[in-house]
Each structure stands twice: as structure tokens, then as C-alpha cells.
Amino acid sequence: MSEIINNREQQPIKNTERLAILKQLFVDLHHGRNLDEIKAHFDAFIGKITVDEITQIQHDFVEEGSISADEFQHIYQQHTSIFQGAIEENTHQNSRPEDQPGHPVHTFKLENQEIDNLLTTRLQVHVEEFASEESAEHIFQLIEDINLLLDIDKHYSRKENLIFPYLEKYGIFGPTTNMWRIDDFIRDAIKDARQKLANYHGDKQAVLAVLNYVIQEVAGMIYKEENILFPMALNNFTEDEWVKIGHESDEIGFCLIDSAAVWKPERNALEDKAISEGYIQMETGILSLKQLELLLNHLPVDITFIDQDDVVRYFSHGKERIFARTKAVIGRTVQNCHPPRSVHVVEELLSDFKSGKKDCEDFWIKFKDKYVYIRYFAVRDENGKYIGTLEFTQNIDPIQAIEGEKRILF
Template sequence: MNQNYLDVLTNDHLLIEKALLLVEKESKKADKMNVSMVKTLIEFLDAYGDKCHNMKEEKIYFPLLLERGLPPQGPIGVMLQEHQMERDFLDNLSQMIDEIEKSGELNPQFIKLVSGYEELTKSHIWKENDILYPMGKHVISPDDEIYLYDEFTKIENDTSGAGAYERYVVQINTFEKQTGQRVDLLSAISTEIMTNMLDSIPVELSFVDADDRVRYFNKIYEKKIFGRTLSVIGRTVQQCHPQKSVHLVTQIIEEMKAGKRDQASFWINFESMFVHISYYAVRNETGEYQGVVEMVHDVKPYRELEGEKRLLDEN
């Protein structure tokens, strides 16, 4: 959910990237490409990616940055040039997908066009997310933030209709399910690496599934803030908490299942530590409850920090 102007821009980018990935993967299927889906995605990239998202920047965001002192020849100038390059690609892609739809034959140039457009747009998104937007944060005031959010909402309503972003999220998520092409970064990581990665972070994690049964915890063989052994796996979470806190855990889970709550946090003094305990609902893309993650962390060292630390410690 978009909370501020920067959420609007970066969430647009994420949706555009997901559409790009779908088009790129479908185009490589050659004669088995889902032409109707690809055409719909190209229409989204044009109608929303360019005519809505890019207009938020060109009509509102870029002019405000210029007013606040950013030079027109720098990143803003580059972004404007790349917007036009994206439009040229989209014009050619739209024309070619129409021809493919009519002829039933895939033009080999289409794959090259898709590749060129994807490379340009992914690079463009990186430049905005990692360079331009952080620059903008230094010159934009709280009042500017409110203005940007309101104006972005107006542009979206005018160009795509109220709730357009949410509708496109549902549509693209549906395409990902149909094709089995939902972005899965974990597919490139082995179970061993994933286990070691989760064990390396200074947080104790537990996962309780939708049936209230404990299915996972990290740092199996390490001493924990609250003791836990492998015997808890498969047991209900109510059987794994002290009697004085069971009612709280039960209430949290019931409210998460009912959609009334997504997180809960507590902090307590425990032995020599200051312990932060938090619970986060795990849901799928349709909002269905799949379980809850518990995080336990001694935050006492962080409470003692002062000033800044920008240099690396010597070995």
C-alpha cells in the first residue's frame, strides 16, 4: 500500500519490472508465446508505465526538483531522454504484437525489441531508485511530500482511473500464477545456504503455520534467549509458551487470522538483556493467512549507540 510519494514511484517501478519479466520470459517461448497476455502487458507498460507513471515524474516530480535547485542537465535530463527512448520502444512493440496477433507468426525482431526495452527500462529504474530519488529527498520538504502524493493520485485517477494501481497488481499477479513465473529469488539459493543465512542474522526466528503448529526455528544448536529444542516442531504454539503469555499469543494469532492485525510487538527486561519480541502475519498475494513469524532480539546494544559510525573496524 502506498503511504507517501516515494512509495507511489517505487511501487510503480516494481510493478513495471514484474510486467517486463513476464514479457521477456513469454517472448522466449517463440511460437508458444501467449500473445494475448503479452499484448495486455505491453498495453499496461504504455498506458500505466508511460502515460501514468512517467507523467507523474514529468509533470509534477521533475519540475518540483528543478524548482528546488536540481540542474536540468543532470539526472533529470537523462531520465527525460530515456522516457522518450522507452516510448519509441513501446510504439514498435505495440505495432509488432498487433502484427503477430494477426499473422499468428512470431517475428524474430520482437524478441530483440523486448530485450532492448527491458535493458533500457531496468537500467532507468535503477538510476531513479538509487540516484535521483535519494537526491530528491535532500531538497523536498514535508509540504512538498504531501503535494507530490496528492498530485500523483490526481494523475493516476485522470489517466487510468481510481484504483488503477491496485487493479494492475491483481492482473499481473494473476498472470504470474498462470505462467508459474512469479519472481522467486530463492530458487537460486540452496537449502544449506538459506539455513546458514538465517542462522547468521542476530535475530531468533520461529514460524508457526496456519494450523498453529511450530514448523521452523533458526539457530537450532545455539543458546537462545528463550530456550527451544527440536521437540517443539509439530506442536501447537500454545504448548510452547509459558502459561502467563499463552492468552496473548492466542489473541494475536486469532486477530491475524481474522485480518484484524498484521503485527504485534513487545519489549521486556530479561536477565541482562532488553528483549524485543515481535510477531508478523504471513499472507499470500490474495491476503490469505499462512502463519506467523516470531522474532526475538536483544536490542540492548542498539539502545547504547550514539552519534554515527561510518568507518570499518580494524581486524
């Protein structure tokens, strides 16, 4: 299995002795050795260091399982004074924005390193131990590994909601359907593995089958992303689009890393586009655009509107959204904002609205710690013509907890 997991191309090491010294310096920093001694050793034996060398060292530590990518970044950020003025810029680095911390591809690859590390140094090892002895300890270790791997949903969600929409803009639809479908298979398999382990009754072969499937498919997806998806995106997306993707990544979150750095392109960051403060006159009042936006964002519900052509045109952006939304969905068809396996439900609902068969549809589900009430309304003009669909989402837990009365006292 290791040949599947470690099938990504290794970066060549040109100076083994030099890199060995650099790695030892980072190990000493990790163990809290005297900083003055480390600084003196660095100045005497290294002097200058390139970004490529830093990347190579981090890659080696992650492959060895001795220092994670997150720990490495923490060490580096804590002790930048040691490397002050010693980092050499190079043409290769400057020509590859995706190698710069904070660039979305750089963040995706950092996550892949952590995922790969979890597969190779923990999950695969514990699977082999469980295969030899199905003890309670080995089962518990596997449950811990699977709970960590559940975080992969954030990685896949950013890919699906931020990368795929821009690919579609350039007429590239393959990853949207194929990769998303595999992502869902992986999500389901991870949940299935957790359920089988949590309720283990001796079905050893079934557990091993699903765990080995998870390892193989996750490793395969890492390869597909880094050798197909990311190069495809890098060849098509503009710098502005990468900036937008980076800005919206926080909305979904990150996988097995705390956060991502802020990417600052070589040119100046995008100029802020000021929103016009013109006034909008409606039948029952007049509001400025700013007032209207603030009003909608302060509603204790989430709303999303798609037009008559099924294109997402607007969503409110309150402080506590129930379901994550990113600006990348604006201008995208609602069908492509849902997993392929649930598109038929969306199509059926919209068909009923457009035909006039229905004017609304309600759903209610348990989601994390919330009880969510989801309502869909067909929006029609004064002549009954279908204009679009409004999605209305609300956490009704606090409402259901209400008892008695609370009156306004005058």
C-alpha cells in the first residue's frame, strides 16, 4: 500500500550534508536548545538558506513523521530572527506563486502532507496491528485515526465549492462530477469505518476492507489533486481568482492544520471596489444599498436566492450561518452547488415551482448542534410569473425551547 500512498514525485536533494545540518538545527529548535548556540551554528555552517530548502526540509520531516507540517511552520514562525536576512530569493520561487505560503494551492498541499502523514504513520500502522490482533486498544487507536480523518471534509468542501466553480467558468467540468463523486464515496467510507469500529462485533474482514478502501482512495485522491486538478487550475485561473479563493477559504475551514497564511501576490492586492451608496426606492420605503445589505445580514435566518434560470444570485451573510456559503457560488447554477447524487431532488423541486404545482416546500433536519428548518418558496411577480426560488434556513432550537410568556412592559 505504501507505493500508492507515496506515489508523488520526490524533490531532488542536491546537497545531502547541508540539508542534514539544516534539519538538525530545526530539531534543536523543536527541542528548545539554546537559541544563541543555534544561531551561531547556522551562521558558521549555513549562512544562507533558500525557500526551496525550507520546503524540502519540511517535506522530509513530514515523510519521516518526526515533525508535522503544522509544527514545522510554528517552529519557523517562532524563530524567524535566526533566519533574518539569510533567506535567498530565487527565480524559481518567484515564478511559482503556488509555492508561497497562503496561496490556496500551497494550503491544499500542506493539508495533503498532513493527510498523507496520518495515513502512513498512523492509520496504516494501526490497521496492520488490528489485522494481527483485534484488541480493544487497537480498535480505539483506529477510532482516533478515523476521527482525525473526518476533518478531510473541509479539504474536499473547499475544493468543491471554491476550485470547481472557477473550472466550470473555463468550460472544465470533469473534476466537478468525477472528483466530487469520489469525494462522497470517501466521506461515506470514513463514516462507515467509524460506525463499524464503534459497534465492533467481530466482523474483522469487513472492518479491514473499508479501512483499506479509505487508505487507497484517499491516497489516490491526493495524487489526482496534485498531478491533475491543481496543475489544471493553475494553468487557467487568474491571480485575482486565486486571491478570492484564498479570502473565502476561512469560511469553510482547514483540514488538520489550524489556519492558512495570508497570501500577498507580488503586485499590490486587489483594489477595494467601493459599493455605491445610492438609494433604492421600494413600494413601502426607501433604503440605501448599505442599509439594505445590513438589514438582510441581521435577519436571524439565512436566505439564498436563485433566479428563473437556476443561477445563484444572492445569499445573506450573517454572523452565524448554518450552512457555509462562499462568493464563488454567485453566478453558478444551483445544480452544480450540490453533490451529484442529490441533484435530482433539486431538479424535482424547481420543476414543481416553475410549473405552478407547488409554491413552497419545507424540510427539517438535525445538523450538528442545531435543529434546522429549511423552507423553499417560489418567487412570482404580480402576474404570477416565476421569477426564482428563495431558500430560507433557520435554527429553530431556541424557538422550540420557549415556554410561558414574556411581555413588553410599559
